[in-house]
Amino acid sequence: MMSAAARYVIFSGGTLGSWALRLLQPGDKLIGADRGALFLAEHGLRPDIALGDFDSVTAMELERVRDSSARFLTCDPVMKDLTDTEMAFNWAHEQGAREIVMAGVLGSRWDHSLANVHLLRRGLLAGVPCRIADEYNELQLIGAGTPLKLQKSPHTHVSLLPLTLDVHGITLEGFQYPLHEASLTIGQSLGISNVLVDEAGTVQVREGLLLVIRSRDPEPEAPSLL
CATH class of the missing domain: 2.60.120.320 (Thiamin pyrophosphokinase, thiamin-binding domain)
Structure with missing residues (x-):
């Protein structure tokens, strides 16, 4: 029997804090995008996959992410067409996510923040409920x-x-x-x-x-x- 589709929670490399951990529910699948994967590892959580170019972590932190993740996928930081968050979003969608929640996708880089807000349109057109959350806001x-x-x-x-x-x-x-x-x-x-x-x-x-x-x-x- 095919298992029910899961809710996927993406932790990306923007602003994160203890508030993000309160988003989690039993049965969630965790995706760590770049430094978001390190955040999960530092809080004793094992990402189902860690992915990205990992240009914002040190070599020692990268090894910690690799050792703490069920799957690990890296790419060249220059020769790539997608942001780490979009890579994570695409992976969740390919797994048949029934819902996608994104944390750490807002921060000081407004080019990345706005691009991540636009991912909500991708979810809407695909019929997958999506939400962005930070410490003070929720976007749908x-x-x-x-x-x-x-x-x-x-x-x-x-x-x-x-x-x-x-x-x-x-x-x-x-x-x-x-x-x-x-x-x-x-x-x-x-x-x-x-x-x-x-x-x-x-x-x-x-x-x-x-x-x-x-x-x-x-x-x-x-x-x-x-």
Whole structure:
């Protein structure tokens, strides 16, 4: 009997922390992309595969990754056409992932960050639910068809940004600022910082691709006693 498709969690080389470990669920398959594989090894986790050019780790760290991974796949850092994260995304998709979660794919390199956001479109077109998470944000992409259902969570703000020139037929239910058959054009900030007021809400569109970003603010720092 064929086993059920698994959820794949990609750890890439961007910003990572203990928050990323809380994303994991029993049965997840782990992919370490470049320095993301080292992060997993350092936290006692064994990637199902570690892949990338590994140009951001030392020779000693590379050996640790190799020894800590079930599979290891490396490539030349110059003669390659894909980023390490896209290589990881493609591998998860080839394995028949039922869902893909990406951590460590946002950070100081906004060229990489935006390219990784665009991977959400690949998942949407393939019918594979995909999500990007960092310490303060969760990003998903929706198109026409099945509404996105959201539950109240510590991510108190919900923002909507078009990923196509226009998005039409935007309908929100359960929000402080509801919409019905509204339109957004790329470059507008109208969809920023809405709030889910009901325990659950829905976002749906009739035409176009809409990026849904759930965010929370950092906890205020405790005052110094010195």
